[in-house]
Amino acid sequence: MKTRQIIFNGVNDWEIRTIDLPPLKENEVLVKVEACGLCTWERDILSGREPADFPFTGGHEIAATVVEKGSNVDPDLKIGAKVAVAKWARCNNCYECRRGFDNHCREAQRPAPAGQAWGPGGFSEYLIAKSYEVFPLPGNNPVHFAALTEPMACVTRSIRRVDLVAGDTAVVIGAGFMGLLFLKLLKLRGIKVVVVQRSAKRRELAKQMGADLVVDPTSQNWVEVIKDFTEGRGAQSIFYTAGGPEMLNQCLKGAAIGGYVLIYAPLFETACLDVDEIHFKELVVLGSVRHDKESVREATSIIGDGLINLEDLNLEFCSFTDFDKALEKAINNRDIHRVLLTWDK
Numbered sequence: 650m651k652t653r654q655i656i657f658n659g660v661n662d663w664e665i666r667t668i669d670l671p672p673l674k675e676n677e678v679l680v681k682v683e684a685c686g687l688c689t690w691e692r693d694i695l696s697g698r699e700p701a702d703f704p705f706t707g708g709h710e711i712a713a714t715v716v717e718k719g720s721n722v723d724p725d726l727k728i729g730a731k732v733a734v735a736k737w738a739r740c741n742n743c744y745e746c747r748r749g750f751d752n753h754c755r756e757a758q759r760p761a762p763a764g765q766a767w768g769p770g771g772f773s774e775y776l777i778a779k780s781y782e783v784f785p786l787p788g789n790n791p792v793h794f795a796a797l798t799e800p801m802a803c804v805t806r807s808i809r810r811v812d813l814v815a816g817d818t819a820v821v822i823g824a825g826f827m828g829l830l831f832l833k834l835l836k837l838r839g840i841k842v843v844v845v846q847r848s849a850k851r852r853e854l855a856k857q858m859g860a861d862l863v864v865d866p867t868s869q870n871w872v873e874v875i876k877d878f879t880e881g882r883g884a885q886s887i888f889y890t891a892g893g894p895e896m897l898n899q900c901l902k903g904a905a906i907g908g909y910v911l912i913y914a915p916l917f918e919t920a921c922l923d924v925d926e927i928h929f930k931e932l933v934v935l936g937s938v939r940h941d942k943e944s945v946r947e948a949t950s951i952i953g954d955g956l957i958n959l960e961d962l963n964l965e966f967c968s969f970t971d972f973d974k975a976l977e978k979a980i981n982n983r984d985i986h987r988v989l990l991t992w993d994k
């Protein structure tokens with residue numbers, strides 16, 4: 650079986666190659682990639698912004714259909730089934746997997762043998778995945794939405810890590826693609842959501858997507874606005890997706906007693922945080938990276954069953970064969986939430 654695949658040979662050097670896929674093992678599933686998101690990670694590796702080894706095969710936001718399965722794969726997984734593929738090793742044996750942090754599985758972080766391509770490989774026509782990496786999409790939503798599973802699973806995991814109940818107030822800092830997913834998933838849980846965002850266009854979109862309040866941090870003291878909104882208490886959870894150290898310190902100020910500040914995006918620098926704000930208000934400051942298997946399962950269920958509206962997200966289809974154009978769109982058109990790559994369109 651042959652497949653076309655996009656391979657990065659070096660910085661700003663990609664090509665479409667055709668490779669032979671190995672025979673399917675008993676616990677593996679052969680899928681046809683129906684759509685794959687073009688995420689910042691792959692773009693940063695290609696541009697050299699994120700140092701990485703080459704050759705590299707990107708594509709980790711994978712929507713697919715099942716073509717063939719190994720002899721030991723769940724009989725309930727049907728040929729032709731719509732699936733999300735979360736290409737991430739979860740060995741179930743390493744310390745982190747056993748401790749419930751399969752998003753840090755040691756197997757997944759083992760370097761590929763020298764000279765061999767590494768990476769999730771979703772920028773392919775056909776792909777072999779471990780059966781545990783394949784998550785069936787329930788319901789009637791079109792298969793391309795399964796490409797949103799991976800980013801959404803990072804969000805479902807983040808939300809699971811904080812203590813929020815219906816009626817609480819949460820703040821989302823930043824209304825980019827991830828910020829909007831936070832907004833939609835928090836609304837689904839009955840949370841009042843305030844979105845803090847500089848761009849008027851993005852604020853308007855957040856409002857349309859259900860934000861209870863949007864705040865421009867450049868013209869308003871957003872911490873005071875949150876206090877007014879919560880009768881002086883502050884927000885039970887604040888999700889930081891962008892903004893820098895100064896914004897993080899404001900998050901500490903905007904959080905209620907016993908509240909959570911979840912750091913979703915890295916700073917890539919050492920920041921000075923107001924520790925007494927954490928101490929005296931008994932705040933929980935925590936991070937969340939990637940997805941674990943439970944968060945992927947939850948995301949497929951939400952997406953497949955149509956529990957949130959995905960139609961209002963600006964998804965742009967591009968052909969894998971037009972990869973340069975896809976990159977150009979993803980980089981320069983900030984209104985596009987995700988470029989979805991397909992082989993046919």
Ligand SMILES: [Zn+2]
Binds near residue numbers: 688689690709710799
């Ligand atoms: Zn991604």
Ligand SMILES: [Zn+2]
Binds near residue numbers: 746751
């Ligand atoms: Zn493991």
